Amino acid sequence: MRDLAAKLLRLDRRAIFVLIAVATLIPLLYPIGLPIRVSSEVKRVYDHIESLPAGSVFLLSLDFDPASKPELYPMAVALLTHAFKRDLRVVAMTLWVTGTGMAEKVVSGVASDYGKRRGLDYTFLGYSPGGSNVIINMGQDLNAAFPTDHYGERTADLEVLRGVRSLRQVNYMVSLAAGTPGVESWYVYGKEKYGFELGGGVTAVIAPGLYPFLDTGQINGLIGGLRGAAEYEILIGMKGKAVAGMDAQSATHFIIIGLILLCNLFYLLAPRTVVRSFDRAQDGPGSPQEVRR
Amino acid sequence: MTLFLRRTLPLAITFLLGVAAAIQYYIPHPISEGALTQMSVWLRIMLGFAMVLGIASLCQVHYAKIRARIAGWGYSLIVFLSMLATVVVGLWAGGREEGTGFGWIYTYTLLALQGTMFSMLGFFVASAAFRAFRARSKEATILLVAAVLMMFGRVPLGEYLFPASGPVAGWLLNVLNLAARRGIIIGISLGGIATSIKIIFGIERSYLGGRE
Amino acid sequence: MATSVFIGSWIAAGLTLFMFSFLYKDNPFFRFGEHLYVGISMGYTIVRIHYDVMVKSLYSPVAQEGKWWLLIPALLGLLILTRFLPRVSWLSRIAFAVIVGFGSGVAIPRIISSNILQQVQGTLKPILSAGQHPFGLAQFNILLILVGVITVLVYFFFSIEHKGVIQIAARTGIYFLMVYFGAAFGYTVMARMSLVIGRFDDLILFSSRDYAYASLVLLVLVSLGLVLWERGERRARTPPH
Numbered sequence: 170m171r172d173l174a175a176k177l178l179r180l181d182r183r184a185i186f187v188l189i190a191v192a193t194l195i196p197l198l199y200p201i202g203l204p205i206r207v208s209s210e211v212k213r214v215y216d217h218i219e220s221l222p223a224g225s226v227f228l229l230s231l232d233f234d235p236a237s238k239p240e241l242y243p244m245a246v247a248l249l250t251h252a253f254k255r256d257l258r259v260v261a262m263t264l265w266v267t268g269t270g271m272a273e274k275v276v277s278g279v280a281s282d283y284g285k286r287r288g289l290d291y292t293f294l295g296y297s298p299g300g301s302n303v304i305i306n307m308g309q310d311l312n313a314a315f316p317t318d319h320y321g322e323r324t325a326d327l328e329v330l331r332g333v334r335s336l337r338q339v340n341y342m343v344s345l346a347a348g349t350p351g352v353e354s355w356y357v358y359g360k361e362k363y364g365f366e367l368g369g370g371v372t373a374v375i376a377p378g379l380y381p382f383l384d385t386g387q388i389n390g391l392i393g394g395l396r397g398a399a400e401y402e403i404l405i406g407m408k409g410k411a412v413a414g415m416d417a418q419s420a421t422h423f424i425i426i427g428l429i430l431l432c433n434l435f436y437l438l439a440p441r442t443v444v445r446s447f448d449r450a451q452d453g454p455g456s457p458q459e460v461r462r
Numbered sequence: 463m464t465l466f467l468r469r470t471l472p473l474a475i476t477f478l479l480g481v482a483a484a485i486q487y488y489i490p491h492p493i494s495e496g497a498l499t500q501m502s503v504w505l506r507i508m509l510g511f512a513m514v515l516g517i518a519s520l521c522q523v524h525y526a527k528i529r530a531r532i533a534g535w536g537y538s539l540i541v542f543l544s545m546l547a548t549v550v551v552g553l554w555a556g557g558r559e560e561g562t563g564f565g566w567i568y569t570y571t572l573l574a575l576q577g578t579m580f581s582m583l584g585f586f587v588a589s590a591a592f593r594a595f596r597a598r599s600k601e602a603t604i605l606l607v608a609a610v611l612m613m614f615g616r617v618p619l620g621e622y623l624f625p626a627s628g629p630v631a632g633w634l635l636n637v638l639n640l641a642a643r644r645g646i647i648i649g650i651s652l653g654g655i656a657t658s659i660k661i662i663f664g665i666e667r668s669y670l671g672g673r674e
Numbered sequence: 675m676a677t678s679v680f681i682g683s684w685i686a687a688g689l690t691l692f693m694f695s696f697l698y699k700d701n702p703f704f705r706f707g708e709h710l711y712v713g714i715s716m717g718y719t720i721v722r723i724h725y726d727v728m729v730k731s732l733y734s735p736v737a738q739e740g741k742w743w744l745l746i747p748a749l750l751g752l753l754i755l756t757r758f759l760p761r762v763s764w765l766s767r768i769a770f771a772v773i774v775g776f777g778s779g780v781a782i783p784r785i786i787s788s789n790i791l792q793q794v795q796g797t798l799k800p801i802l803s804a805g806q807h808p809f810g811l812a813q814f815n816i817l818l819i820l821v822g823v824i825t826v827l828v829y830f831f832f833s834i835e836h837k838g839v840i841q842i843a844a845r846t847g848i849y850f851l852m853v854y855f856g857a858a859f860g861y862t863v864m865a866r867m868s869l870v871i872g873r874f875d876d877l878i879l880f881s882s883r884d885y886a887y888a889s890l891v892l893l894v895l896v897s898l899g900l901v902l903w904e905r906g907e908r909r910a911r912t913p914p915h
Contacts, residue, residue, distance in 0.1 A: 182589040186697045189588045193867070193874050203618035206628055235573045236580035239872020240865060266513075266722050267576070267715055270559045270568040277560070296726045299509040302502050305780065309499035314506075317730055358780075361788045362487075373865035377857045380635055381644040385796035387788065394861065395868040396616055414871040419619035421584075421867040426610055428592040433606075436596045472767040476775035483779025501776060503731070504747035508773060510727030511751030517716050518758065537705050541713040548717025557725030564721065570682030571689060572718060575711035577873055578693035584870035585697055587863055601852045608856025613863055634857055637815045641822020642854035644793050645847070648823070649830045651789035658778035669774045670767045671757075 174438035177431075185428065192424045196416035205415060210383055211400040214368040214390030215251070217341060223256035225340040226333055228365075230355065231272035232264045237347035237372050238271060243398040243411035244345055244370040245275045251405050253283040258329045259291040260339075262315070264303060264350045269296045273319060287320070289328045295319030300350030301358040308336040308363040336363040345370040352379060356387045370397065473664040480662030521545075608634060675884060687880040687888040690873060691896045701903055703896060797823050822850040 221227070229248060233241045252259050259280070263272040276293045285291050294315045297303045306314035311333060312325045324330055332338060342365050344355045352369035360367045366389055369379055373394030382388045392401055395418060398411035483501075486494050524538035552564045559565030597603040614620040615631025660666035692707035732748055735741040753769040756762045800816040828840060829847030836844045881889035 178593070180592070182593075183698065185589045185592055186585045189585055189870065190874075193870050194878075197871065197874055197878055203622050205618050206621055208632065235576040236869070238573065238577055239581075239875070240868045266719050267572065269722055269726070270565060270718075271573065273559060274569075295730075296722055297506060297731075298513055298723070298727060299502075299506050301780070302505045302509065302777075305498065306502035306506060309495060309502060313499055313503050315730075316735065319726075357784045357788045361784055373861040373868065374858075377635060377639050377854070377861050378643055378647075380640045381647055381793055381796065384636070384640055385792050387792060394864050395871070396864065410872075410875065414868065414875070415618050417871045417874075418864065418867055419617040421588075421870070422613045422617045422863065423619060425588050425591050425863055425867075426613055428588060429595050429606065429610065432592045432595060433597055468764045468767065472771035475768060475771040476778075479772060479775035480779035483776050484782045487780075487783040503744070504750075505773065505776060507727065507731055507744065507747040508751045508754065508769060510723050510731070511748075511754045511769075512773070513719065513723050513727075515754055515757060517720060518755070520712070520716060522758075534705070537709040540706060540709040541716070544710050544713030545717040545720070548714050549720050552717065552721030553724075557721055557729075566678055566682055567714060568718060570686045571710070572714050574686040574689045574876070575693060575707055576715070577869070577876075578690045579708070579711060581866075581869035581873040582693065582696060584866035587866045591863070601848060604849055604852040605856040605859070608853045609859040609863075612857050612860025616860065616864060633815075634853060637818055638822060638850060638853040639857040641819040642826050642847075642850040644797065644819070645823045645826025645830070645850070646854070647789055648793055649827060651785050655782055655785055655790075658782050661774060661778045669770055671770075 171438055174435040178435045178439055188424060189421060192420040193417050196420045197413070200413060200416045203416060203419065205396075205399050205403055205412065207400045207403060208397075210391040210393070211397050212390075212404065214248075214343065214370075214392055215401060215404045217366065217368065217389055218248075218251050218255060218257070221255060221257055221340055225257050226338060227252045227257040227259050228336075228339045228342040229259060229261045229276075230264060230342070230344045230346075231261060231268055231275070232344055232351045233347035233372070234265050234267040235271060239410075239414070240372045240395050240398065241345045241347060241370065242271065242275060243395070243409050244392055244401060245272075246279055246409060247398060247401040247405055247407060247411070248343060248345075248370070249276060249279040250283075250407060251401075253279060253285055253290075254405070256290075257340075259285075260294065260329065260333070261291070262294040263296050264300050264354075265347075266296055266298070269319075288318075288322060292322075292324075292327055292329050293319045294324070301354045304336075304350075304354060304358040308359055311335050336365055339365045341366050341368065343368040343370055346375070347372045348375065351375070352382075352388060356382065360387065368392075469670075472670055473667070477662055477664060480658075484662075608638075680885065683880050683885045684888045684892070687877060687885075688892045688896075690877060691889070691892050694873075695896055695900060698900060699904075701900060703899060703903075821846070826850055 218227070229245070229252070231241070231245055249259065249261075259276070261272060261276040263269055273293050273295075276291065277287070280287070280291050287293075295318060297306075297314065299306075303314060311330070315324050317323055318327065336342070336359055342355065342359070344352045344367070346352045346369065352367075352371060352375075356367055359365070367387070368390040369382075369388045370392040371379060371394075373396070376391065376393030376397070379388065379391055379393075383391050392398060395411050395414055398409075399415050402409045402412050483498075486498055521542070524541045527538040528535045528542075548564075548567055551562075551567060555562035555564040557564070559568060595606060595609075597606050611627070611634060612631050614624070615627035615629075621628040657666060661669065689707055689710070692703040695701055696704040732744055736744050750769045750772060753765045756765040797820055801820060825843045825847035827847070828843040829836075829851070831840075834840060877889045879885070881887055
């Protein structure tokens, strides 16, 4: 039994890859459609957009690249759908260079589905380098930050940006972020001085790190990962890619939980090796050696 | 004179601009705000050139490989050829992506390649979880339990089987996770401010590069 | 379906499978895809910088609007590129001094306000406004957060020896950190699995009849290619008799 446990612990990792591939494929091909509970942090973003009167300025910054597309693209589709349904003036942009094409595609795609006109109902400002510096620039003077939009039209002449001279005139801003520059940059360099309301849509990797800012109200809502995107799709009555992916998400999570439990079971059964305890480290944090260093 | 230009001048510029930028935050006068606006426009242009530096460095690495005919130099040739092709197509399209060859390259090659490259991490995280995620100590056990509760409570199947798992995962996120993360944020921010002050006062000079 | 879309879908499916072939073993298909990705992303970045930064923010304002003073940051930007010329590379320090000096100065007051003051306020304010029911779950959570923040900060204080009360506080901080890392791991698993789901979604789309079963055909071809490559590698490794 111990030898078998030790052998299984050394299982070829390609067997695990096949297991994950099958666990992803089957629910995508044969979905079940389990119910998804909506969390309060996602509902807060939805409620805020619902409360905005028609004609309000909604700034959406798509701060991600193709690596994060599966999580954040469905969020972008859902938010833009909601914003266009509410007849908000949508101003989109990106702080990530390789995300530019994807950002333009999603904005113009959803806009055309709702008969929205470029320059009048929405615009895509495009990309600008510098992250925090762009945010400061926009906060000071939006036309100086983006003299023209992505399509070459002068921003000072655009109807959709009428009355918008800087970030102070933005009614609501959501950053869909995969890292830095992202939500943190927008509230440190943007909301902090220019006072607009800010929401966040982030990949699941960085979502846990933003809960302190949600708690203090620095961001008024948080959409985290594919699960958050699915919750938002449910709120707006849409069955998009995020909802479709949740069954596969369930399956893969349970496979990994099973692998972790099996790993620990085999570890208990396998012949023991001695492992140095964290407790007895001689030069760890707070030890006399560390203090003297 | 040379030492002044190579060392003292850059340090003086860092000090003056650093102090001015920090003080500007507390001076809402139109001249101060105008200076901030102008400086941020200038910086945007400079950062564009800095990105060119990054690309040029990568080109240098691959060019050196091709010249020295190091093993795998053919792949470096692929880097140059694909870069050149993309630039030519992009300039031909005038930078526009909708309905152009440049947009086609982005949609059908860059999206697929970058998306797949990072999606492979999903397979590796599963393999790593099986091989390495063991409850060897009290701390590791807490980590393991928190991770399992989170994975269980944040998917529909987990909430369907045990409805309480959702609120439990939510409590972990909104209380325990929040507390630890808040401590980390405060700690990192204090460290970041200390580093910024060291840079402004010329104690930290690694950003200048070189021996002086 | 447009021809460009049809051909594009076959290319996208093929490149996806090239990259996934790394899960079997490092191989020429993956290497080709990896280097193609580096080249295309560099080319894309060059084009975007040219049009979105140089043309929009420099050429047009200077040439068409007469904003000649923007040539000063352009000159400073060119100084950055002197990094490649060993004899005058020291000139780049001036440009980096401007970028780093301004960036550091601008960050200090903003980080103090948003990451320190507001976070400390967020921790203490709920305690001071505890309300009519000081022994409810909400109050317990508020106290737990206060304990967690303080003990985590104590743990990271390495310049005092962790003994006595400090050691108890530091150990408590470690337990809070382990919960944070566990939550982060759980969410990281969620994120990585979402990426796999996203790519498989595209492969399933490209396996349909509309796309002439691109994913399936290419899967067979790539697998065949890997088998032939593996055979070639084995033959090259086996010494001649």
